[in-house]
Amino acid sequence: MEIQQVIHELSQRARRAGNAMSRVNTGLKDQALLRLAARLEASHEQIAAANQKDLDAADERGLTGAKRDRLRLSEKVLADLCQGLRDVAALPDPVGEVTKMWTRPNGLRVGQMRIPLGVIGIIYESRPNVTIEAAALCMKSGNAVILRGGSEAFHSNTCLAEIFQDVMKEVGLPTDAVQLVPTTDRAAVLELLKQEEFIDVMIPRGGETLIRFVAEHARMPVLKHYKGVCHVYVDQHANLDMATEICVNAKAQRPGVCNAMETMLVHEQVAETFLPQVAAAFQERGVSLRGCERTQKILGDACTPASEEDWGAEYLDLILAVRVIDDMSSAIEHIETYGSGHTEAIVTDDYATGHAFLQDVQSSLVLINASTRFNDGFQLGLGAEIGISTSRLHSFGPMGLEELTSKKFFAFGQGQIRE
C-alpha cells in the first residue's frame, strides 16, 4: 500500500476513534491506564528484547553517551513510566466539566463544557517512553492519538504501542485511539501534516529543527515552543543571598533544559555588591559569565565580554549572559527585545516592584522570588505535562490534561426562537 494511503486511512480511523473516545466515561479510561501499568510490568522481558534491537542498531551506528542513553528503557525508566500511568489515572478527568453557566433574559440557560480536542498527532524523537506517556495523557483526556516516534526507537515504540492497543481492546475501548505510524519512512511525516481533516492539532517534541519542520509544513494548528531564553532580574530591593541561591539554581541545577536561566539582569544599585558574590557562587558550579561593559568593570577577569548575540542566546550549558541595567523598565525592555516569552523571575523584597513586574511581563510563567526551573507541569501542580507552549494561542506555558481539551457551548431551552 502507498504511504499516502496508509497515513490517510490511519488518520481517518483515528477520527472515528476520537469521536467514540469523546463519549467514554472516566472509569473505563482509568481502568485502561491501571491495567496498562500492570501489563507493562508483566511484559518487561518482551519490552527489554524489543529495546535491545534498537540499542544494537544504535551501537552499529556508533551512537554513544546521552544519545544512546535516551533510547534505553531501563528498569528504572519502566518503573517510572508505570508510576506515571497510575498518577494519570488518579488525576481528575477534565472532560465534561461545566466551567460556567448563566441564564439569558429569554430564559435560555447557557453553559460551557469541556470536550476533547479530537485527534492529536505527536511527533517525537528518541525517547521511547514518550510513546506511553503522551498516549496516556491524550487517552485520559478523551482524545485519539497518532504517534510518530524516531526511527532509532522503532522496535521499542512498536512493542509499547502494541501493548497499549491490547489493553484498549481488553477493556472495550477503540484500539484506533492509540496508533503508531507503522513505518520509519520519512515521507510519512509530511503526509501526516497534511491530514487537517482528521488531525486537530500536532504537538512536536524534540529539537528546534524538528519543531520548525512541523510548524512549517503542518496544515493543522501546532502547539510548540522553540526555545527558552529565560531571565532572572535582581532588583535593587532584592535579598541578595536569596538572589544568589535562585540564580545559581536557575542556571546550574540542570543547565540543558528550556527553563534554565540564560541571562541575568542586575539593578545598577546592587551590582557592585551582588555581582562579586554571585560570581563566586557561579565559579564553584563551573558557570562561565559573559558580561556587559558595566559587569566587566565590576567583575574584571571573572567574566568575558558579551556580544549582541549573547542577549538572545539559549546556551543550554554552563554559560550565562549578565547585564547591569538602570531600572525595572530597562529590565522589561531587555526581556521584550531578547526574550522568548518562556519564563522570567524577579528577586525583590519591594511589594510594588514585584507586582509591577508580575503585571507587566507577559511570559508563560512570571515568578517573584523563585527559580525559573519551576516552569514545568509537575512543579506547578498540573499533575502532568505534554509540553510547554510559548505561543499564546490555545495554551501558554506547561500543558496538562486540561490543555488537551476545548470547550463547547450548550443551551437548555424551552422552545426559544430568535425574534
Next chain:
Amino acid sequence: MEIQQVIHELSQRARRAGNAMSRVNTGLKDQALLRLAARLEASHEQIAAANQKDLDAADERGLTGAKRDRLRLSEKVLADLCQGLRDVAALPDPVGEVTKMWTRPNGLRVGQMRIPLGVIGIIYESRPNVTIEAAALCMKSGNAVILRGGSEAFHSNTCLAEIFQDVMKEVGLPTDAVQLVPTTDRAAVLELLKQEEFIDVMIPRGGETLIRFVAEHARMPVLKHYKGVCHVYVDQHANLDMATEICVNAKAQRPGVCNAMETMLVHEQVAETFLPQVAAAFQERGVSLRGCERTQKILGDACTPASEEDWGAEYLDLILAVRVIDDMSSAIEHIETYGSGHTEAIVTDDYATGHAFLQDVQSSLVLINASTRFNDGFQLGLGAEIGISTSRLHSFGPMGLEELTSKKFFAFGQGQIRE
C-alpha cells in the same frame, strides 16, 4: 517604499504598541471607546463624504443590491456602531483576571492570569463598520490590531481608522495599536500573513474563498470558520408544535447566515405526523425541501429527492435537506459524517435523550429545545462577537473579549529553588 517594508515596519510597530497596550488600565481603554463614539457622531459628515467616494466607485463598477448595501455607512449603521462602542466600554475587561490560584507543597503560590494575545490581524471584506467594531474589541482586550479591509471600502476604512487613531492619541494611548494597511495592493495581504514574528493570530472575516486563502498562507495561527451545516434533530419524544416553531425559525428567520439550519433529521416514529405539519409551515415561508426516500414517501410532491451532496450542503438559502432516521445514534452518526461542528439542536421532551444528545454531540453549540439561530456572541450573552470558531483550538464557538486573551502562569515565592 516597497510593500514588503511597509508591512514589516507596520507589523513591528504593532508589536511594540501591543506590548504597551498589555499594561494599560481599563479606565483609559473605556475612555477611548466612549470618546470614539462621540467623535464618530460629531464626524458624520466627514464619514459620509468618505463613504460616498466608495459608493461612487461601486456605482461605476455597476455594484447593486446587497453588495452595494454592505458598503453603505447609513445614519442607522453609524448610530448602531456608536451604541456598540458604548456597550463594549460597559463590558468587563478580561485582562488581569486571575482565573485560578493554588498553593504547592513547597509554599509556592501559583496562579493563572488573563493577558492579551498581543497583535491581532483582521482581514475582512466589504462592510466598513468592521473597521471600528473589530478594532474596538481588540483594543478593549489590550491587543494591538492590524486591519486590512476590502479595497471597495478603502476610503471609508481610512477615514474611520484615522478617527480611531486621533482618539487614541488624545487619551494617551499608542496610535500604532490601531493601524489600517495603507494600500489596496493585494500583495500586502500575503506580506501580512508572513509576519509571524509580530502578529500572533489572524482572524479572516468574509467568504470561504478569503478564509481558505488566509488559512493556507498564514504562518501564524488562524481563528476561522468555513461553514455552518447546522442540524435540528426532531426526536420521537418531541413536542411537535415546538419542533415546528424551532425548525421554521432555524431555517427561515435569516437563511443566509451560518447558524441557520441546513438539514432536518426526524425520528421515524414521528415522521408521519410531523413531516406534513412542518412541510406546510415551510411552504408558507417559501422553503423548498429535499428529502430522503422515506421523506419523499410521506411528503410526495411537497419535496424533491435529496442527493448525497445535499447532506453536506450549506445552502444559505430557503432550501432544506430532510432525512428520516431510525434513532438518535443514527442522527449523531449523520451529524458526525456530514456536519461542520457548528451548531446542532435536538427537540425532545425526554430527559435522558436530551442529555445524551448534549453529551455526545461535539459541536460549538449544542441546544436542547431552542433554535440554532442562538449561536451568536450577543445571543449567548458574551456581550460582543468578533467571529465564530469551528475548530476546537484556542476557542470553539462565538468569540468575545475573553477569546481575544490568553493566560499566563505566575508564582509568588519566598526563595523556592528546585531540589
